[in-house]
Amino acid sequence: MLSNSIIQATFDARGLTSLTILLSAAVIQVQDDNFALGLNGTILSSASLPNPTKTALGFRYTACEHGLSVDVAYSLDASDSFVTKSLTVTSSNSTCTHRALPVPVPVPVPVLPLRSAEPPG
Amino acid sequence: MPPPPLPPPTADNITNVTLFHATLLTLGGAPFAASTVASSHFGMKDYVLFARWPDAAGGIGAMLTARNPFLSALASAGRASLSYVPMARLQSGGSYAPDPAHLGLHALTNRTLLPPAPALDEAEHAAMVACLHPNANPNPNPNPNPNPNPDREREREREREPNQVACVRAAMSAPMASRRRSVKINVGWCEAYERPAYSAHHEYILRD
Numbered sequence: 505m506l507s508n509s510i511i512q513a514t515f516d517a518r519g520l521t522s523l524t525i526l527l528s529a530a531v532i533q534v535q536d537d538n539f540a541l542g543l544n545g546t547i548l549s550s551a552s553l554p555n556p557t558k559t560a561l562g563f564r565y566t567a568c569e570h571g572l573s574v575d576v577a578y579s580l581d582a583s584d585s586f587v588t589k590s591l592t593v594t595s596s597n598s599t600c601t602h603r604a605l606p607v608p609v610p611v612p613v614p615v616l617p618l619r620s621a622e623p624p625g
Numbered sequence: 626m627p628p629p630p631l632p633p634p635t636a637d638n639i640t641n642v643t644l645f646h647a648t649l650l651t652l653g654g655a656p657f658a659a660s661t662v663a664s665s666h667f668g669m670k671d672y673v674l675f676a677r678w679p680d681a682a683g684g685i686g687a688m689l690t691a692r693n694p695f696l697s698a699l700a701s702a703g704r705a706s707l708s709y710v711p712m713a714r715l716q717s718g719g720s721y722a723p724d725p726a727h728l729g730l731h732a733l734t735n736r737t738l739l740p741p742a743p744a745l746d747e748a749e750h751a752a753m754v755a756c757l758h759p760n761a762n763p764n765p766n767p768n769p770n771p772n773p774n775p776d777r778e779r780e781r782e783r784e785r786e787p788n789q790v791a792c793v794r795a796a797m798s799a800p801m802a803s804r805r806r807s808v809k810i811n812v813g814w815c816e817a818y819e820r821p822a823y824s825a826h827h828e829y830i831l832r833d
Contacts, residue, residue: 511730523687525730530682532730535649536704542641549646570637572715586688586729586756589644594720595637 506580506587513580513587517555519563520578520587539591543570550574572596637715643708644691644726652678652685656703663743663753665694673756674698674705675749677733684733688752693724727756 506513512524519537524530540549548567550556556563561577573596579588650657657676664671673690689698689707699706707726715721731748738745 520728523728523730525685525732528682528685528732530652530678530685530730530732532685532687533649533651533654534728535651536646537648538643538646540641540643540646540708541639542710544638545640547641551646572637584729584755585731585752586727588725588727590722590725591642591644592720592722593639593715595715595717 508580508582510585639713639715641710642723645705645707647704647706649704650676650687652681660700662698669694671696671698673753684735686731686733686749688729691724691726
């Protein structure tokens with residue numbers, strides 16, 4: 505949970521779940537606090553990733569298929585009426601085991617006999 | 626026997642960053658009843674998405690934005706999305722930090738900015754300014770007026786505000802007739818070393 509004198513934010517295992525204005529006690533429920541990245545022409549959505557691990561400032565999603573981890577950090581300064589959500593995308597190939605790519609099989613190239621150049625007769 | 630690890634890719638092209646992806650916002654189980662997007666008048670894209678629950682607790686609003694003037698903000702059926710299109714390359718073993726997003730709440734004042742400004746609630750305008758202004762403190766109270774001389778206080782506040790805030794304020798509230806000329810300057814937070822593609826010109830309004 506993050507809070508100051510203006511608002512309060514609560515979280516579940518995947519991100520932000522509610523924001524409350526303390527003065528009026530109005531509570532906004534937040535569902536599907538997702539992010540998405542366009543990567544090499546494909547879309548990586550946090551909704552398709554397994555539950556993240558908790559970190560000091562937020563969550564860490566791991567996308568093994570892409571060899572990436574994405575840290576999502578939340579912050580709230582003392583006088584802010586908004587929560588800040590910061591992503592950091594890190595190339596993390598060493599932590600994942602990937603599917604093996606098919607090994608290219610060399611195609612035999614027929615060896616044609618050399619023809620001698622014969623003068624037209 | 627586990628499959629052997631793949632060789633790491635040399636680099637990834639990050640071509641889209643969606644900071645909020647179809648995020649559902651509800652108040653008392655009800656999705657927001659209205660929304661509006663404040664966009665650039667000067668060839669950039671969206672600045673901010675405001676969602677509104679006008680009938681709840683005297684009027685409640687939510688703000689979704691990021692420190693990037695080239696946003697695409699979408700709202701549909703209570704869900705909001707906020708994205709932009711970088712041209713970033715993530716090297717193997719490296720990292721990339723997209724522009725941070727902000728999700729805030731405010732109590733609506735039910736006072737709307739006068740035309741030709743966009744039809745924003747005064748609290749929405751104040752929330753956006755406060756988001757850009759590191760020292761601003763927007764009061765979510767719908768009827769705050771503790772200062773006996775608010776005009777002078779606003780004047781002092783404007784003297785302290787940075788150029789980015791002055792730009793947004795001018796773009797959102799200045800009458801078109803007062804825009805006689807303009808000058809384009811570079812804004813520092815668009816020019817981080819890792820994000821040269823964001824090097825952008827912002828147009829400042831000069832009033833005679």
